[in-house]
Amino acid sequence: MDRTTEDLLRRLAPQVLGALVRRYGHFDTAEDAVQEALLAASLQWPENGLPDHPRGWLITVAARRMTDLLRAEQARRRREEVAASLIPRDELLAPSPGERPRSAEDDDTLTLLFLCCHPALSPASQTALTLRAVGGLTTAEIARAYLVPEATMAQRISRAKQRVRASGVPFRLPPEPERAERLATVLRVLYLIFNEGYTATSGTSLVRADLAGEAIRLTRAVHRLLPDDGEVAGLLALMLLDDARRAARSRPDGTLVPLAEQDRRLWDRAAIAEGTALITDALARTRVGPYQLQAAIAAVHDEADRAEDTDWPQILALYELLERLAPGPVVTLNRAVALAMVEGPRAGLKLLATLGDDDRLAGHHRLEAVRAHLLDMAGEREAARAAYRLAASRTLSVPERRYLNARAARL
Template sequence: MTAEVNDAVAQAFRDEWGQVVATLIRITGDWDLAEECAQDAFALALRTWPRDGVPTKPGAWLTTAARNRATDRLRRAAVGAAKLREVAAMTHEPTVEADEIPDDRLRLMFTCCHPALAPEARVALTLRTLAGLSTAEIARAFLVGEQTMSKRLTRAKQKIKNAGIPYRVPPAHLLPERTPAVLAVLYLLFNEGYSATAGAELVRRTLAAEAIRLARVLVRLMPDEPEAVGLLALMLLHDARRETRLSASGELVTLAEQDRGRWDAAAIGEGVALLDGALRRGRAGPYQVQAAIAACHATAASAEDTDWPQIAALYGRLARLTPSPVVELNRAVAVGMADGPAAGLRLVEALRESGALAGYHLLPATRADLLRRLHRDAEAAAAYREALELATTDTERRYLAKRLDDVEGHR
């Protein structure tokens, strides 16, 4: 099997998994069957593409293969002619009403975000079925154990089956109660693409692009929901820096060291305009506040021109809206830049003593940076070593190792 075919299958998985699974769920109504048949389709691709070549439209090929597998499974299970007719209908696109969003992935998101499901389960299930994230990846995103997450996913699927939750974008009057969970799904999906939780690849561009695409669809569906607009603005403002986050050799480049001339000015302009429109509605939520923080960075002419007092104040507001130790850690960074490293370190030490972020590599990494700036190199080196042990991507480990070498060289 050639490396090119392996790469093509891997790329097809990133690009097409969510669409294949969502389409099968729409037709069969069986979540486990949809995932299993999608997996079978990718396995078939690994066997046949080396012989027949990579198809012109991998997504269509994979959907057809998965559909055929589902047809065979259902026929063997003798579920009845009606169900078989539904599966056969996959060869024809259904008629879409004018007020519907013709995207199975968006239907899948709203189904996963049904209020009958626990909030954590809604997000986790969508990331598993829509984005194809592994259980381990989702568990890390939630800072829980893999076994805990596996049980959560199983219970969520069973709940959908037993409750007969419909696979659809809900009517307009039900949209508000589903929106927070849908936004959370998009946010985690973008974050996993923007900064992967594990592996050799820090940036998974397909996931980030998919999150932005779905966010645009959601904004078209709910143009009067400022948090949906705020989230899209946040994604665009972060994604504008994507090409500068890694060096040509794949090394991590910090925000202060990035070439701002290579940032995507069009994405920044769109993000700022969206944010301004959302804020004018007078209902600033956490995504709008985070977008405002991102806008402070994106519009600063240089790292030295960054308005750190404003960013620290915005993090203070975000902490009141959505209290969390991660927000407090980010506020500590901003305070450390606005008021000096000693002020930031006091906040970090309080977080460390609380144990709220135990096992989270950015806590010791942040502490190490503040100690380095205070010229406490021996303590900084110990903190960098702690962060190195906890980091889950190769890119971050290399960055931390370089920082460790730097402070050890000063001793």
């Protein structure tokens, strides 16, 4: 199957799943039916050619399989009355009474995202279910991305679908009072997916480009559906501006290259231009939010032709605003670096000392890695070397461990 067809199937999968869940309910059964329709398409389309209406073709095939699955379940449970309530096949593509017609753009992707990010689910389950149902990734692909056995991931996804079904939540957008909170959860899940792709927390690869790319694709879909939401635009801009540096973040042998040492000629200028335009527009016309501020910081980094040209005072000011708006230890950690670049390493180390008793960073390698970097800047070589080694012992990422040990060895 060629890449164009594969991309089309991945883009249509959540729309088809949304159509079936909206019509029938039975999230887990609908997901199985959609997977079988996608498999049928991957086998038939390359041989017979693309149908005139690919989305309608997939919905029809998936709905027929859904009918078969439901009938089998009804037979097993002897619930014949359910069969009588099934919608005739010739009505599958017709809107329900009072339901407005839907277009390919006005699809169920956003509703499906809200469903996958239901508050009854844990963050890990929300992430896995989103990648499976909306992203179209197989269970094996998700398991590989998060370095867990496929059986473990299958159980996690299965339990998530059961929780969604048990919740009895209808397949529709949440009421207005809940929508902002639920959208925040959706964006957080997409942000977590991107971060795991941008810097893998464990394993031999620094970057998982497929996972980062999937997060960008899904966030583009949300932005297309909610073009006036500033935080959606901010998150998409942040992803584009960060991902633009991917080619320069590691050497051919996989060695990590820190931002200050990257060959900026390798950065994706088209992605930087798109991300900068997005964040500039969002800041000009919407209420400022945390994702927008993070995107603005990334834009300042990306706009510098050389590391020494970076506008650190502006970055420090943005981190100070971000800390007031969304305080947290990671924000403080990053502000300490910016403060060190503006006022010197001692000022950064003093701020870093305030995080020593924060349980949220206890044992995390990033705290020691930043401490080592600032001690190195301050000329405290022995203390920096010890901190680099401690940070290396705490990370599960092989490229990061090698980099930190190499920094220690250099000292």
